[in-house]
Amino acid sequence: MQVTRFLIEIRESIAAAFRALRANLLRSILTTLGIVVGVTAVIAIVSLLHGLDRTVKREVAGLGTNVLYVGKYPWIQMDDFWKFRNRKDITLEQGQRLLDLVTLPAAASLQVSASSTVKWRERTARSVSLDGHTSEGRLVHDLDPEFGRFYTSLEARDGSNVIILGNGLWRDLFEERDPLGQRVRVGRHVFTVIGVLPEQGTMMGMDQNASAVIPLQTLLKLFGTRRSMVITLRSPDAESLALVEDEARGLLRRIRGIPFGAEDDFAINRQEMLLDLFRSLTAALFAVMIGVASLSLLVGGIGIMNIMLVSVTERTREIGIRKSVGAKRRDIMWQFLVESVVVSGLGGAIGMGLGLAIALVVSSVTSLPAAAPIWAVLLGLGFSTSVGLFFGIYPAAKAAGLDPIEALRFE
């Protein structure tokens, strides 16, 4: 009985709230503007950040979770670029000595990249990134071809002219025809296609599908030897990553003859570093967003409290009527609380729509992706209704406490 009575009263409260809303439509919309702005900001920024986050994670995932990249340049350069530029290259010999000496990695390889045109018959792909790997590169980077094969250690050692095409490159040149055994021109040189890599994402802004893999020796022989090597080490698991790093650092310092106490003249990079950088950037953005959102929700809440106080005064007589026919304090309290929640919730809904629209527009105009996580939608609605609830309490209590005789006499 109590429950049904409560439900009946809540229904009446909601109906009354919508009647009041309709009667003062413009005023209600203006009132809720603060909430709209707050929720719009939250949803738009969260959607964009979330989309960005997913993209960054996907791109960075291409680097491999347990893979260390030992090279001349750190990925994140806080210091002067010239400091790194002036470092001595990591030579092929140094790289190979390191690979001979390391004991902890599950797999280790050397790599160098170059850029060239690739031609097949009359079709040309320009500025193709050529990645030269030692044969272990297949294990370190999961470079198992979708079809065809990887080069053998013999082919790698001898510097054979064999090439494995990225998926997109294969589509561009061969239009999905069978490329195996076909001859392509890479720069001035003729290569035999032995495999095609599976579809991959972009990695750090580079489309992996548009690249090609050739043996390291081949790359050095045909495109020049004066390059700094990148040594890639795959740790057997996440736990031993630090050990692998320590071992590689110690060995490479010895190989490059760095005196005790001097700074490393190389950098050991891993995926985690990029994620950390991204996290610290997004954390700052989130903090700004929370500031903007809470400020506008506060302003919005005060606006709602203000308009509810006006509404209570305007409807003093209505409150008197309701009380005279038997409305209790609680009934009046609920009625005005529901009204305030409906107004702010409406603002939240409008803000959500606007926020999603902004995120979609931004992501279609720019290359930024957008994705609204469900928790953001719930957060937006939850926040706006709680603001309505909180700032509605005082006006509702004021309405509920009115004396019925005074209220009925109110002109």
Place this chain on the structure above:
Amino acid sequence: MQPIINLSGITKEYIMGTQIVRALRGVDIQINQNEYVAIMGPSGSGKSTLMNLIGCLDTPTAGTYLFDNVSVENMTDDELAEIRNQKIGFVFQTFNLLPRADALHNVELPLIYSGISAGDRRRRALEALESVGLGDRVDHKPNELSGGQRQRVAIARALVNNPSIILADEPTGNLDTTTGEEIMAVLEILFQAGNAIILVTHEEYIAEHANRIVRILDGKIGSDDRVERRRHANGVTAAQSSGHQ
């Protein structure tokens, strides 16, 4: 027979600034179920205060008030609201309808606060509107109705929850004589049907519709008389007069 309303030694004092205003100075009155009582008195006599007390809108400073044998003088606001909801129907001079709600919803209002389900509410509200001759105006808002029709909506609202008494405060005060007479005819029908009616008025000819006239003077009962020759609302029944205004 137990009186439905039993006031004894009722006083009511207000503090106005630094002054204590003694609006009622010891009122004793019993009203029975089958009575039609008019309460009269000049402004400032305490008539409105008495009506508010009888209507359970207010509590006395001292004295006892038994409503239907239940002592109400020390009840909380919410308990009084319950009594008003279940046992009292108000008819006001200014109608006091919700302006944005239609006639049906206005009549349903007391039932909402009794927790009656939507279907029952609608049925009972429709019945009440029929009984005051407004069956064809249920979806009209107050501003689409004439003064007399508005007051009938208010009467329908007053009787929809089958109250023990109907409390009418100057019900014809805002109406012309003809329309006022029609409203009195509606009240007459309710009285004939067995409702106790308490009518507050300062018009002698309106008061004469009642079978008992209580006059208030300076916060006390001045006189309490049976009416010798009751004036009957001139035979116009509610149903007949519904169409024209």
